[in-house]
Amino acid sequence: MTEPVSVQFLSVLERLACLSRRAAASQVNNLMTRKLSLSLLGLILAGTANAEWALNMPKGVTDLSLETYNLHMMVFWWCVAIAVVVFGVMIVSLVKHRKSRGVVAATFSHSTTAEVIWTTIPVIILVLMAVPTAETMVKLEDSRDPDLSIVITAYQWKWHYKYQDTDVEFYSSLARESLGARRKQSGIDPFSVENYLRDVDNPMVIPRDAKVRLLFTSNDVIHSWWLPAFAIKKDAIPGIVNEAWFRANEVGIYRGQCAELCGKDHGYMPIVVEVIEPEAYAAWIASHDGER
Numbered sequence: 001m002t003e004p005v006s007v008q009f010l011s012v013l014e015r016l017a018c019l020s021r022r023a024a025a026s027q028v029n030n031l032m033t034r035k036l037s038l039s040l041l042g043l044i045l046a047g048t049a050n051a052e053w054a055l056n057m058p059k060g061v062t063d064l065s066l067e068t069y070n071l072h073m074m075v076f077w078w079c080v081a082i083a084v085v086v087f088g089v090m091i092v093s094l095v096k097h098r099k100s101r102g103v104v105a106a107t108f109s110h111s112t113t114a115e116v117i118w119t120t121i122p123v124i125i126l127v128l129m130a131v132p133t134a135e136t137m138v139k140l141e142d143s144r145d146p147d148l149s150i151v152i153t154a155y156q157w158k159w160h161y162k163y164q165d166t167d168v169e170f171y172s173s174l175a176r177e178s179l180g181a182r183r184k185q186s187g188i189d190p191f192s193v194e195n196y197l198r199d200v201d202n203p204m205v206i207p208r209d210a211k212v213r214l215l216f217t218s219n220d221v222i223h224s225w226w227l228p229a230f231a232i233k234k235d236a237i238p239g240i241v242n243e244a245w246f247r248a249n250e251v252g253i254y255r256g257q258c259a260e261l262c263g264k265d266h267g268y269m270p271i272v273v274e275v276i277e278p279e280a281y282a283a284w285i286a287s288h289d290g291e292r
């Protein structure tokens, strides 16, 4: 029996819809593949474009940043050794005692010798890690007798530096060039801006070889002052004063950023510290004292 025309028409329509659905699906797939390969390409290119890109923490330019780096590497190699031993024993046991070889499982439970060994070895490793760590932590906390103290107050979204015992104080905000380029449809290519989003209008200026004590607080929300070259990352919390110190060994410009999600412009409050020779610093402080 032939179907009525309307039913035939409906089935043709259904088949057409099915075909178009398949076509749409394959189009979406193509689009996804294209997008994915483009993003992967972008990632690879971004990696090569940024020469400063590195996986490990930097050694920094202070004695304590180097000590922190060495501690980090020591713990890292301990972890590698532990992983090699533990996974090695596991893999060897799995292969050597596999069922296909007809190995029968042991039936004992509790072994005092094993328990003593797997308690003693980790304790020894932890002590070996804890002793140098405690030594470094004591040094990190010892901010006595500084040559210079600076109060750093965080704002949404800039930093304020006040040099104690002087009239020097100023705000440090995102540099004008970055500010212009970050605006939507600014027409400025961010890659054409030097130190894009990592530059400020007024950097913090510090003399080389001076013990600088930093006091952190905040005017609004929690921020975090992070400068990898000095191995300092301290929270700036409203109503609380945190402390850190450093002695920079090398003249140079060091960059960091806020490391605590602090609002919509969290990504736009970089930190720049300029370490200069003591004589140049004396001239700088004299020219800025009472000016701002």
Ligand SMILES: [Cu+2]
Pocket: 154, 157, 222, 223, 224, 258, 259, 260, 261, 262, 266, 269
């Ligand atoms: Cu912040």
